[in-house]
Amino acid sequence: MTGPGRNGRRSDRAGAARVLLAAAAILALPLAAPASAQGESGAKGAPIKLQLNRLEATGEACRTYLLVDNGRGPALKSLKVDLFAFDTEGVAQKRVAVELGPLAEKKTSVKIFDFAGIACPKIGRVLLNDVLACEGGEASREGCLERTETESKASVPFDR
Missing domain, CATH: 1.20.5 (Single alpha-helices involved in coiled-coils or other helix-helix interfaces)
Incomplete structure (x- = not known):
């Protein structure tokens, strides 16, 4: 059955x-x-947030205050960026490589550097051209560039 x-x-x-x-x-x-x-x-x-916070005239240079927010990311031994300052007509004027590291894990800091030879009122825009170095943990230059976000509180745009 x-x-x-x-x-x-x-x-x-x-x-x-x-x-x-x-x-x-x-x-x-x-x-x-x-x-x-x-x-x-x-x-x-985890984004690395770069904020162009302030531009300040200092002699023949433009002092730049850059807020680096690594609030959600791992520590980095080095984060070296390639920046360009463009004039108000959109013409590249100054290039500077800036070491922003070391960056502590989950920390925000301010880095100060000068764009030598250009007055602040002549700067119309700042460009994050590239990440030259990024070291720490499993970080890579390409990965850090991909994670980097830009914004500006200064009188000029800060683009990527």
Whole structure:
């Protein structure tokens, strides 16, 4: 006999158990994916925020105050950036390489440097041209450039 007897119930239970296991595995996939994606983006996705905070005339130079916000990222031994100052007509005037590191983990700091030979009123825009060096943990130059965000509180834009 092959009807709904004793053997039929066992196969129904086994089939139901297989369906429940498959459903549990499928339901667990979306829960596991965000956790791993979050782990991957933790170090890579934590932004490094650079804010052009203030420009101040000092002799023949323009003193620049740059707020460096590493509030969500890992410590970096070095973060060296390549910056260009453009005049009010949009013509590149001065280039400077600035070491912003070391950056402590989850810390904000202010770095001060000068654009020598250009007066502040002549600066129309500052450009983050590139990240020249980025060292610490698993950091790479390309990864740091990708993570870097710019903004300005000064009288001129700060672009990436």
